[in-house]
Amino acid sequence: xxxxxxxxxxxxxxxxxxxxxxxxxxxxxxxxxxxxxxxxxxxxxxxxxxxxxxxxxxxxxxxxxxxxxxxxxxxxxxxxxxxxxxxxxxxxxxxxxxxxxxxxxxxxxxxxxxxxxxxxxxxxxxxxxxxxxxxxxxxxxxxx
Amino acid sequence: xxxxxxxxxxxxxxxxxxxxxxxxxxxxxxxxxxxxxxxxxxxxxxxxxxxxxxxxxxxxxxxxxxxxxxxxxxxxxxxxxxxxxxxxxxxxxxxxxxxxxxxxxxxxxxxxxxxxxxxxxxxxxxxxxxxxxxxxxxxxxxxxxxxxxxxxxxxxxxxxxxxxxxxxxxxxxxxxxxxxxxxxxxxxxxxxxxxxxxxxxxxxxxxxxxxxxxxxxxxxxxxxxxxxxxxxxxxxxxxxxxxxxxxxxxxxxxxxxxxxxxxxxxxxxxxxxxxxxxxxxxxxxxxxxxxxxxxxxxxxxxxxxxxxxxxxxxxxxxxxxxxxxxxxxxxxxxxxxxxxxxxxxxxxxxxxxxxxxxxxxxxxxxxxxxxxxxxxxxxxxxxxxxxxxxxxxxxxxxxxxxxxxxxxxxxxxxxxxxxxxxxxxxxxxxxxxxxxxxxxxxxxxxxxxxxxxxxxxxxxxxxxxxxxxxxxxxxxxxxxxxxxxxxxxxxxxxxxxxxxxxxxxxxxxxxxxxxxxxxxxxxxxxxxxxxxxxxxxxxxxxxxxxxxxxxxxxxxxxxxxxxxxxxxxxxxxxxxxxxxxxxxxxxxxxxxxxxxxxxxxxxxxxxxxxxxxxxxxxxxxxxxxxxxxxxxxxxxxxxxxxxxxxxxxxxxxxxxxxxxxxxxxxxxxxxxxxxxxxxxxxxxxxxxxxxxxxxxxxxxxxxxxxxxxxxxxxxxxxxxxxxxxxxxxxxxxxxxxxxxxxxxxxx
Numbered sequence: 001x002x003x004x005x006x007x008x009x010x011x012x013x014x015x016x017x018x019x020x021x022x023x024x025x026x027x028x029x030x031x032x033x034x035x036x037x038x039x040x041x042x043x044x045x046x047x048x049x050x051x052x053x054x055x056x057x058x059x060x061x062x063x064x065x066x067x068x069x070x071x072x073x074x075x076x077x078x079x080x081x082x083x084x085x086x087x088x089x090x091x092x093x094x095x096x097x098x099x100x101x102x103x104x105x106x107x108x109x110x111x112x113x114x115x116x117x118x119x120x121x122x123x124x125x126x127x128x129x130x131x132x133x134x135x136x137x138x139x140x141x142x143x144x
Numbered sequence: 145x146x147x148x149x150x151x152x153x154x155x156x157x158x159x160x161x162x163x164x165x166x167x168x169x170x171x172x173x174x175x176x177x178x179x180x181x182x183x184x185x186x187x188x189x190x191x192x193x194x195x196x197x198x199x200x201x202x203x204x205x206x207x208x209x210x211x212x213x214x215x216x217x218x219x220x221x222x223x224x225x226x227x228x229x230x231x232x233x234x235x236x237x238x239x240x241x242x243x244x245x246x247x248x249x250x251x252x253x254x255x256x257x258x259x260x261x262x263x264x265x266x267x268x269x270x271x272x273x274x275x276x277x278x279x280x281x282x283x284x285x286x287x288x289x290x291x292x293x294x295x296x297x298x299x300x301x302x303x304x305x306x307x308x309x310x311x312x313x314x315x316x317x318x319x320x321x322x323x324x325x326x327x328x329x330x331x332x333x334x335x336x337x338x339x340x341x342x343x344x345x346x347x348x349x350x351x352x353x354x355x356x357x358x359x360x361x362x363x364x365x366x367x368x369x370x371x372x373x374x375x376x377x378x379x380x381x382x383x384x385x386x387x388x389x390x391x392x393x394x395x396x397x398x399x400x401x402x403x404x405x406x407x408x409x410x411x412x413x414x415x416x417x418x419x420x421x422x423x424x425x426x427x428x429x430x431x432x433x434x435x436x437x438x439x440x441x442x443x444x445x446x447x448x449x450x451x452x453x454x455x456x457x458x459x460x461x462x463x464x465x466x467x468x469x470x471x472x473x474x475x476x477x478x479x480x481x482x483x484x485x486x487x488x489x490x491x492x493x494x495x496x497x498x499x500x501x502x503x504x505x506x507x508x509x510x511x512x513x514x515x516x517x518x519x520x521x522x523x524x525x526x527x528x529x530x531x532x533x534x535x536x537x538x539x540x541x542x543x544x545x546x547x548x549x550x551x552x553x554x555x556x557x558x559x560x561x562x563x564x565x566x567x568x569x570x571x572x573x574x575x576x577x578x579x580x581x582x583x584x585x586x587x588x589x590x591x592x593x594x595x596x597x598x599x600x601x602x603x604x605x606x607x608x609x610x611x612x613x614x615x616x617x618x619x620x621x622x623x624x625x626x627x628x629x630x631x632x633x634x635x636x637x638x639x640x641x642x643x644x645x646x647x648x649x650x651x652x653x654x655x656x657x658x659x660x661x662x663x664x665x666x667x668x669x670x671x672x673x674x675x676x677x678x679x680x681x682x683x684x685x686x687x688x689x690x691x692x693x694x695x696x697x698x699x700x701x702x703x704x705x706x707x708x709x710x711x712x713x714x715x716x717x718x719x720x721x722x723x724x725x726x727x728x729x730x731x732x733x734x735x736x737x738x739x740x741x742x743x744x745x746x747x748x749x750x751x752x753x754x755x756x757x758x759x760x761x762x763x764x765x766x767x768x769x770x771x772x773x774x775x776x777x778x779x780x781x782x783x784x785x786x787x788x789x790x791x792x793x794x795x796x797x798x799x800x801x802x803x804x805x806x807x808x809x810x811x812x813x814x815x816x817x818x819x820x821x822x823x824x825x826x827x828x829x830x831x832x833x834x835x836x837x838x839x840x841x842x843x844x845x846x847x848x849x850x851x852x853x854x855x856x857x858x859x860x861x862x863x864x865x866x867x868x869x870x871x872x873x874x875x876x877x878x879x880x881x882x883x884x885x886x887x888x889x890x891x
Contacts, residue, residue: 010662012646019646030642032635035623042617045363047401047647055647062666063250064475064652066217070391070439071650074398082361085396086354092389094381118395125388128212132377134386 003054005061011054022048022078049075069117076115092125095136102126161488168456175419175427178410178454178463179266183421187260189228191221200259208377210430213387218437220254227255235260236267239276239473242674246280250475258429261473265466266425270499273465278503279672280472282442282665283653284679286504288547289479290314291511292334293521297326297604298596299571300564300579300587301515303337307563308556309514310341312532313549315655316367316479318511320350320521327351328611329576329604331364332621333567335637340563343636344656346403346649350522353393360402362611363618363641366649367403369444369479369510373434374408375427378418391438401644403654405442405477406435410463411450424454428467432474441652442477444510446500449523451486455496465499472505477653477665483511485524493526494538501538501546504679506653508546516592533694540690545681552693561588566630573624574616576607702867711888712737712750719770719882722790726765728841729794730756730834731772731785731882734875736799738771743801744864745823747830753887755827756795759834765791765841767834769887772796773880776872779813782806784882791841795833800868801825805837816840817848823861824852 001018008015016027021044034040047055056071077085091097091105106122109115129135157163170177185201196215197204207215230238235252238244253261268276290309294301302319309317319334321327331349338345346367349359359365371390374380380387390406397404408431410424419427428445435443446468447454454460468480480500487493500508512535513525520528527535532548539546551559564587568579577600586596610616618641626634639660643649649656654664672678681689722729730753737749753769760767770788772781782796782804792808793816801822804815817836819825832849839846 009651009666010646010648010664012642012648013661016646021645027642027646030638030645032622032626032631032638035619035634035638036626040619042363042615042619044645045401045617045619045641046644047399047650051645051647052398052650055650058651058666062651063247064441065220066436066439067441067652068439069217070395071398073392073395073439074650077395077399080399082358085399086357089353089389089393089396092386092392093384094386094389118392121388121392124216125386128209128388129386131207131212132209134209134381 003057005054005057009058011051018054019051020048022046047078049078052078073115073118073121076109076113076118079113080109080115088122092122094134098135099126099130102129161490162492164488165452166456170457172423173421175414175422175424176453176457177423178457178459179262179423179425179466181419181421181423181426184262184423184426185259187228187257187263189219189224189257191224194221196221200257209386210375210377210380210434213391214258214430214433214437216437218433219257223251223255225255227252228257228260232260232264232267235264239264239268239279240272242279245673246670249280249473253473253475258433259426261433261470262423262426262429265469265473268466268469270462270465273462273469274499274503277465277469277472277500277505278678279670280469281503281505281670282472282475282477283506283655283663284668284670285663286545286547286679287315287507287655288313288512289316289318289507289510290514291483291520291522291525292317292319292337292514294515294519294593295322295521296593296596296599297322297330298583298587298593298599299329299333299567300583301590301593301596302330302333303340303563303567304560304587305514306334306337306347307341307559308551310338310345311555311559312514312551313342313547314345314512314514315547316346316348316507318348318350318369322521323601323605324351324355325605325608327355327608328359328364329608331359332570332611335364335618335640336567336570336621336625336633337563339636339640340566340630340633341559343639343658344660346656357397357400358612360397361400362615363644364611364621365402366640366643367405368397369405369407371404371406371440372408373406373431374413374416375422375430376413376418376420379413379416382416382418387434387438394438394440398650401647401650403649404440405444405479406438406440407444407448408432408435409445409448409450409481410467411447411453415450415453425463425466429470432467432471432476436474436476440476441650441654442479442506443471444479444481445471446481448481448510449484451481451484455486455492461496461499464496468500468505475652477506479507479510480505482509482526483522485526497526502542502544504545512548518594519592533692536689536692540692543681543686545679545685545689549688550692557588564588566625566633569628569630570621570624571607573628574607574610576610577603698867702864702871709741710890712741712753713769713771713885713887715771715883716886717884719788719884721788722768724766724790726838726841727768727790728760728765728837729768729770729785729789730760731770731781731788731794731796732885733776733778733781733798733872734771734773734877735872736771736797739875740799740868740871743799743822743825744861744868745801745825747801747825747827749799750887750890751827752797752801752830755830756797756834759831760838762831763835763838763842763844765838769885770882771885772882773875773877774882776869776876778802778804779806779815782815783808783810783812788882789841793837793841795837798822798869799872800865803830803833805833805840807840819849819851821851821854821857823857824854
């Protein structure tokens with residue numbers, strides 16, 4: 001697959017061949033007919049990690065490395081269940097987690113979801129929270 | 145001690161709407177200063193081994209969480225040395241230099257610190273800021289966002305309003321809730337309504353983050369802009385977030401295929417008590433540096449909900465525009481406020497709006513209230529349903545695209561009813577509490593939610609809970625719509641689900657057209673480089689925006705030739721010069737009672753003639769009716785008449801009703817009495833004019849005819865005046881002598 005990050009956007013119209021649902025359906029297959037036939041599921045209606053990485057390349061080619069980094073983390077998070085997402089979000093809020101708890105979140109992101117970029121991000125938060133007194137007390141954090 | 149005597153003018157002004165709000169002196173210690181606060185740091189940047197070790201007056205060990213985040217993610221150290229070496233004035237000059245392209249400015253901004261960014265934009269005056277904003281907007285074409293809510297959270301009305309908003313061309317629609325458990329139903333109603341009005345409109349429901357994410361995951365919304373950030377660490381933490389938690393949430397939304405923009409804005413830190421003595425603009429520059437560092441594609445800013453606080457201090461309006469400009473300079477999509485009420489004064493609200501409206505932003509408002517203010521649950525809209533004709537007219541005045549399109553009444557009610565029917569069928573499909581035909585009708589034709597019957601709110605909340613518990617998705621909604629005869633709406637909702645798969649709308653400034661094509665800063669970038677480049681409102685779009693439903697066809701307006709009225713006068717012969725001293729000429733214009741039939745005040749020409757003649761006779765003189773054909777100007781009509789009159793006195797009347805009493809020995813443009821306020825002349829006036837003319841002819845003492853002053857007559861009638869006068873002028877026969885007329889007896 002040859003991908004021109006500067007010229008292949010929008011993917012939906014210029015490179016539909018590169019876009020799949022999580023279950024492998026093409027955009028052409030997401031039709032009213034297949035909805036009527038009962039072959040579409042709501043869980044199919046989202047971007048895959050691969051699609052988000054292509055979008056990250058588009059953003060980078062357009063001179064937006066921060067947006068690209070965000071889409072890179074988003075690609076990793078496609079594998080993370082909703083409940084875990086909300087757990088990590090809460091853990092990153094101020095005075096919620098201890099240093100160890102953030103480290104555990106980072107390890108889990110790496111181990112369970114191969115989310116290395118996001119893990120780096122969480123460890124960075126840990127480092128800054130230590131300097132800025134943004135950790136939670138053990139007992140408070142334990143209740144989350 | 146006696147009280148100081150009050151000026152009635154000052155007392156009167158104190159009652160104006162403007163005076164309900166406070167203007168205050170700057171109070172920099174509290175952050176109540178627009179720009180240049182006492183604690184705003186000197187810009188500065190130190191990079192060691194590729195790492196930012198000092199930022200705007202603070203070394204790394206003094207960094208707060210925001211500094212740490214910006215230092216790590218928000219400064220491009222490869223560009224910083226070059227960019228920071230340019231002085232403030234040079235950078236400011238480049239912002240308004242038409243030959244320095246957007247890409248170059250965006251590149252330089254990547255190396256600038258927040259204090260530097262704030263100082264540079266503060267050098268620009270409002271017009272320079274507007275020009276720079278026009279140049280720096282990310283997407284080529286501007287757009288707009290709508291707010292849709294109602295106090296009863298009635299789903300039929302939500303759907304109808306969303307449909308109208310979509311049909312009017314809003315690219316995004318935001319709703320919210322009074323009762324948070326209603327959110328799933330509101331999101332569903334706005335989704336169905338929006339896609340009925342125009343496929344491709346993005347929708348969101350502003351609620352708490354977890355719920356917001358859940359609705360998005362179920363495909364009931366497609367974007368979010370609730371990610372608020374603040375310019376100081378204490379306020380950030382009071383908001384229960386850190387830069388890392390917010391940035392993580394941003395990635396989480398993107399991972400579910402949801403478009404996100406952050407929200408920030410001047411005044412919020414002061415309002416929340418921790419501005420740290422810094423100016424609004426500097427703190428906003430920190431927010432925006434952080435927003436870009438977090439990898440957001442865009443931001444909603446320009447003070448937003450604190451707008452009235454920013455507007456209370458000197459240069460508040462300029463500060464707000466500077467915020468929008470900064471965001472655009474940082475290459476962010478900008479939804480530029482103008483949503484919360486900025487002032488009680490309509491003049492002041494609109495003066496403030498021009499800063500964003502004329503240059504155009506990605507979303508000129510971040511919420512234009514499609515419903516009347518009564519139903520606005522975002523704290524009232526700066527612009528509401530009642531203002532739609534004004535907005536459209538201002539677009540037409542300036543030939544500027546503010547992102548709102550005109551609709552005829554029939555188009556609006558048509559799309560409203562269809563959307564209300566669509567959500568009615570969805571509720572029936574899921575066995576939610578019934579939406580009655582009476583609700584559909586009231587949602588279609590009513591003014592606001594007071595026109596709608598009350599619903600069983602407890603039952604609605606149960607239904608809303610079911611949406612979450614059963615995971616009813618956008619796809620489920622599409623399926624049911626398709627089954628119930630709304631295949632097109634189903635297709636549009638399915639189209640929005642497809643967008644989540646291709647994720648093209650996660651790129652900067654993305655909006656979606658009715659065909660499903662995504663237009664963003666990537667494939668439709670703003671490349672303005674001077675006149676004739678960038679976005680132009682022209683062609684079909686300009687035709688669409690200028691043709692308002694209440695616009696009249698100038699060619700048929702005031703064209704009486706369509707109807708053939710009964711003949712009023714007949715021409716007898718070329719007018720002679722009178723001999724009798726009581727001979728008063730009534731001289732009418734070329735089209736009077738011949739082509740044109742009534743004055744601009746709506747008085748029939750026959751009645752005008754009869755009233756003038758009656759007045760002349762009443763005062764003891766004899767009227768003679770003459771048509772002047774060589775001129776349409778009332779002065780010459782009257783003066784030509786006076787030259788013919790035995791008494792040397794004449795009344796001249798134009799077809800539009802403007803009247804002069806003239807005397808032959810006066811210069812044509814002089815007169816005895818002039819009645820320029822034709823619209824306010826009555827038959828009594830014309831009789832009195834006739835009497836005065838006779839009085840002058842007979843050498844009596846004459847007091848002027850009293851007239852009424854209407855200062856709005858010109859604004860109201862100048863168009864009709866012009867058209868009527870054009871017809872009179874068209875009837876001029878340059879060399880034709882005046883003719884005597886005889887009034888045909890009315891039957």
